[in-house]
Amino acid sequence: MHLTKYEEESLKGENGPALQMAYRVLLAIGRISGAEKLIPVEWAHVSGVSYLTIGDYGLEFLKRISSSKGAKFRVFTTVNPCGMDTQKWDEMKISADYADNQLKINSYYQKLGVATSFTCVPFQSYKVPRARTHVAWAESSAAIYANSILGLMTNRESAVSALASALTGKTVLCDLHIEENRKPTKIVRVSFERQHSGRRFKGSLDFGILGYFAGAIVPGVIGFSGIRTQPEIEESKALCAAIGTVGSSGMFVINPSGKKKLETIEFTKKEYNETFSELSDSEDGELIVFGCPQMTLEELYELSRSLEYKKLKKKCVVFCSSKVYEIAKAHGYTDTIEGAGAMFVRDACADFTPLLSSLGVDSVVTDSCKGAHYMKRVHNVKVALKDISKIVKENSSP
Ligand code: F3S
Numbered sequence: 273m274h275l276t277k278y279e280e281e282s283l284k285g286e287n288g289p290a291l292q293m294a295y296r297v298l299l300a301i302g303r304i305s306g307a308e309k310l311i312p313v314e315w316a317h318v319s320g321v322s323y324l325t326i327g328d329y330g331l332e333f334l335k336r337i338s339s340s341k342g343a344k345f346r347v348f349t350t351v352n353p354c355g356m357d358t359q360k361w362d363e364m365k366i367s368a369d370y371a372d373n374q375l376k377i378n379s380y381y382q383k384l385g386v387a388t389s390f391t392c393v394p395f396q397s398y399k400v401p402r403a404r405t406h407v408a409w410a411e412s413s414a415a416i417y418a419n420s421i422l423g424l425m426t427n428r429e430s431a432v433s434a435l436a437s438a439l440t441g442k443t444v445l446c447d448l449h450i451e452e453n454r455k456p457t458k459i460v461r462v463s464f465e466r467q468h469s470g471r472r473f474k475g476s477l478d479f480g481i482l483g484y485f486a487g488a489i490v491p492g493v494i495g496f497s498g499i500r501t502q503p504e505i506e507e508s509k510a511l512c513a514a515i516g517t518v519g520s521s522g523m524f525v526i527n528p529s530g531k532k533k534l535e536t537i538e539f540t541k542k543e544y545n546e547t548f549s550e551l552s553d554s555e556d557g558e559l560i561v562f563g564c565p566q567m568t569l570e571e572l573y574e575l576s577r578s579l580e581y582k583k584l585k586k587k588c589v590v591f592c593s594s595k596v597y598e599i600a601k602a603h604g605y606t607d608t609i610e611g612a613g614a615m616f617v618r619d620a621c622a623d624f625t626p627l628l629s630s631l632g633v634d635s636v637v638t639d640s641c642k643g644a645h646y647m648k649r650v651h652n653v654k655v656a657l658k659d660i661s662k663i664v665k666e667n668s669s670p
Pocket residue numbers: 352353392411413513563564565566591620621622623624642643646
């Protein structure tokens with residue numbers, strides 16, 4: 273791989289240990305992928321923030337990197353949700369030890385110069401660059417959204433490779449950074465409506481189930497046919513999150529053009545029902561969880577409208593970033609949602625937080641396929657998967 277003089281020097285450690293580590297990571301990826309060179313990125317999004325997932329090893333690693341000479345983020349860098357609400361963790365039965373470690377992790381990222389976004393929907397809170405801009409985003413749901421909806425170019429970065437990109441301002445020129453690799457490899461055809469008594473294929477649950485099915489069987493770029501070219505934001509978000517939960521695909525194209533005949537996989541009522549049953553193993557749940565990925569302003573608006581003049585009959589937690597919360601508050605959405613009895617958890621990941629365990633529930637009801645997948649595995653709870661409007665209807669009264 274061709275390296276500039278500065279990159280060579282950094283690899284030798286002449287510009288400090290953090291840059292040396294970062295260039296070693298990029299060089300290793302470059303060699304495996306047969307890349308020619310590194311390219312600049314305009315935005316890095318780092319994951320590996322929740323203490324629940326990175327533990328003491330990750331904490332020590334970040335402590336070392338952030339305190340090493342010359343270590344700083346050289347490009348605009350946002351950060352994924354952490355493992356608790358940093359402002360009211362003590363109200364949520366989070367242990368002091370856990371909170372202390374989480375706050376340390378957050379401070380190490382801040383020392384490096386991160387924008388304290390704590391969100392997995394970074395495109396909602398910051399100005400998105402023009403299409404075809406190279407970025408380096410960890411968090412699979414955001415990376416797939418970046419490629420497929422925003423037209424940005426990123427690979428599905430790991431926590432370590434995104435950190436390396438943040439420290440260097442560069443990524444490896446390979447895979448989805450190259451135009452010719454951004455074409456569908458297989459088609460998933462949604463033949464759903466005719467077989468589903470005419471019911472329209474719509475809403476975040478339907479798109480999430482489609483994504484979970486397609487992500488598991490297509491490792492490359494997925495071509496979808498039989499759906500609207502412009503799904504709503506929440507539908508796209510659910511589709512991206514579910515694709516990223518299983519398999520390695522980093523992008524999809526809706527109704528792709530092109531003459532090349534590609535293998536086509538049918539997604540019918542049968543595949544829909546099988547995928548749904550894999551994810552949903554309960555009729556109902558003790559706790560309602562909304563916000564995996566974290567809720568956007570539009571979703572909070574819709575939720576507030578559906579909860580107007582209503583009270584929830586069971587506990588409900590809503591995950592979003594502080595930034596989105598503040599805007600939603602200014603519009604009055606959060607007052608309506610909280611007034612109905614829901615509790616906001618800001619800046620945290622819905623799945624990788626000790627909150628669910630500390631609430632002591634055995635089952636949850638959610639609209640998120642990604643949430644269903646992880647909550648079962650991380651918190652060992654049963655999950656009822658339902659459309660958001662159905663959840664509100666079944667669990668609220670005037
Ligand atoms: Fe976001 Fe955590 Fe879900 S990072 S996509 S809320 S698993």
